[in-house]
Amino acid sequence: MKKKELLPSLKMGMRSSVNVSSEILAALLETPALHALLDSFSDAIILCDGESRVRFLNLAAERINRISRQEAIGLADSELFQRSALSFDDFQQAIGRGGYSALTRARDGRMFLTSTQAVPTGAYEKPYTLLLQRDYDGREAPRRSTAAPAPSDANGLGDPQDNALHMSPQLSSIADTGVRAFRRRARLLLLGEPGVGKTAIARHIHRAAGWGDRPFIHVNCGRIPESLFESEMFGYERGAFTGALQSGKRGYIEAASGGTLFLDEIGEIPLHVQAKLLKFLEDGSIQSVGSPLSKNVQVQVIAATNKDLRHLVSTGEFRADLYYRLAVLPVEIPPLREHRDDLPFLIDILLTRINRDRVPPLRLAIGCRQHLLSYDYPGNIRELVNIFERLAVLADDEAQEQHLPAELLESRPRQQAAAIAPSDQDDSTTEALTGPVGEPLKTQVQRHERQLILRAIHLCGSKRKAAQHLGIDIGTLIRKLQRD
Incomplete structure (x- = not known):
């Protein structure tokens, strides 16, 4: 053979x-x-x-x-x-x-x-x-498996936070600032609440700076046991301690050599390890556990945290010199509720990603979209992604209000009142809500149709999208708007 x-x-x-x-x-x-x-x-x-x-x-x-x-x-x-x-x-x-x-x-x-x-x-x-x-x-x-895929496969979301970054104006602007600093070898400290997209922005900065073919090592400092932190970060030599691999092990820093080391949840690093990390940031050298020798490693560092590091410095839980080494350029990432103008972009890109591999395609009912645009999202972009994954599973072809999580629907009275306030609508919509008593039924129906169409355009952002969500073609929508 x-x-x-x-x-x-x-x-x-x-x-x-x-x-x-x-x-x-x-x-x-x-x-x-x-x-x-x-x-x-x-x-x-x-x-x-x-x-x-x-x-x-x-x-x-x-x-x-x-x-x-x-x-x-x-x-x-x-x-x-x-x-x-x-x-x-x-x-x-x-x-x-x-x-x-x-x-x-x-x-x-x-x-x-x-x-x-x-x-x-x-x-x-x-x-x-x-x-x-x-x-x-x-x-x-x-090839793809013939086995039934998990919901995330059917939804086609992939990494929606990362993809949405390119469509969200404010996050893209923040990321562009980070890219400029990264190219100048400045260390970045990403600050923000959980779920705002710190990891997505770090990956975007790494790729947009032209480093896509280099390692990107994501280290969640909060998930490493304190007793193993030094060996995981700096590596260890053969026989360094009981249970060590016979061949030794490279640490995260060395694994990122030539690329980017993303230190997520940096505020969780044990105090006794911070001095060794500071030495690496100062001279680029590391010393594996059990080794008498040091080695130089060239990496670009991006750190992130949802904690107030300045407060931790004042209480003695975080070294001041380490903070200033990491925070050459602190980048504040706002919570989603503070850049609500990005919501239509994020909703559209998530819907597009879901429909990439979905039959039939998912549509959002007007009421569902209205709730999505009105909610405050305490869990930020991560919560928005979670809601869309839920809708993709529960809804057949059109996501309705009942498919939304209970906590989102509980805020309905306040949000709904804000959504239908006269100041939120144009003059033609307000006119449609009023009319002389005793009008023929046909005239009232036409007025009501016009009201619904204008509200759909207001919520969806365009006539074409409004027609899609109302289940009519664009020509019909335009004719109904133009008739007296």
């Missing part, structure tokens, strides 16, 4: 009904003959065990991902994805939605089609996972 036919045969064998125990698989992976066979393939091969830890990768996988076999063995697959020279964001999202293949991009622009499949093992054992990566030339499209 020719070598190019071996890989399909290997895959077919792994998909067969014959299960091999994990012990036998582990033993096979230790044999030099199997290593030599798999190393001869031009496609990258990565095998993970039932605990999602890397057990083997061939030479092609080492070359493509720019990580050595010694360094990769024992890592969780998520850690491998983070350390790889490829961007696995789309692949991980596809897997989370029930798919099994997606494109991954290298820093030099090369594209690879990455696919995954289960390797059956013995009864009551978790299956191994085989990852295959091959050069993508555009002729082979990523």
Whole structure:
């Protein structure tokens, strides 16, 4: 059998009904003959065990991902994805939605089609996972699983906060300021309530500055246990402590080398670690746990928090010198209720994203849109995204008021009164609300139709969108407006 036919045969064998125990698989992976066979393939091969830890990768996988076999063995697959020279964001999202293949991009622009499949093992054992990566030339499209997708797949939202950034005038203006500072190597501190889009703005700044092919390492400082913070951030050497990986581990800072380190929830960093982080910010050097040597790492730092760091400085919970190192340019991101003019843009872009893969397309009833435009959104953009995900699941073709969350509907009297106040409407709408008593029914119906059409245009922002939400064509809408 020719070598190019071996890989399909290997895959077919792994998909067969014959299960091999994990012990036998582990033993096979230790044999030099199997290593030599798999190393001869031009496609990258990565095998993970039932605990999602890397057990083997061939030479092609080492070359493509720019990580050595010694360094990769024992890592969780998520850690491998983070350390790889490829961007696995789309692949991980596809897997989370029930798919099994997606494109991954290298820093030099090369594209690879990455696919995954289960390797059956013995009864009551978790299956191994085989990852295959091959050069993508555009002729082979990523395949999608026939399994029922998760709601987020059907909705097509992806990362709506990130996408909405390009359509929201105020957030885009804030991000543009950040991009200018980022290009001048100034450190940014993003400030704002939870859910305002700090992570989306950080990613936008990284990409818009021309760094899209470089690493972007997002570290949520609030989710790292205090006892592990130093080793996770700075890495550790082999045998540094009990339970350490035999090969040691790169920290988040080193993983971001040449790219961007996004320190989210910076106010959660333990006080005793802040001094070491300050040293890195001052001279660019880090020292892994258990290592007597320092190394220099070049990264661009963006920090974010929803806390008042100045107050934490005054109470001694945050170092003043660290604050001034991080906050070269503090960027305040306002809550959604303070830039309500962006709401129509955000609503439209989220609706467009949902309808990208949805049949039938989702429409918003006038009352539903009115509630969405009137609500204060204490959870900010994140809450708005959550509401649209809900509407996409509950509504068939038109989202009605009853599909909205209870907390949004509870504010109805105040918001509805504001929405129908005479000062909020033009003269023609006000005229439509009044008329002589005893008019013929046909005239009253026409007046009422005109009132509804004008209100729809006011809420939707254009005649075409109003016609769509009223369920009539644009020509009919214009004729009804023009008749006396």
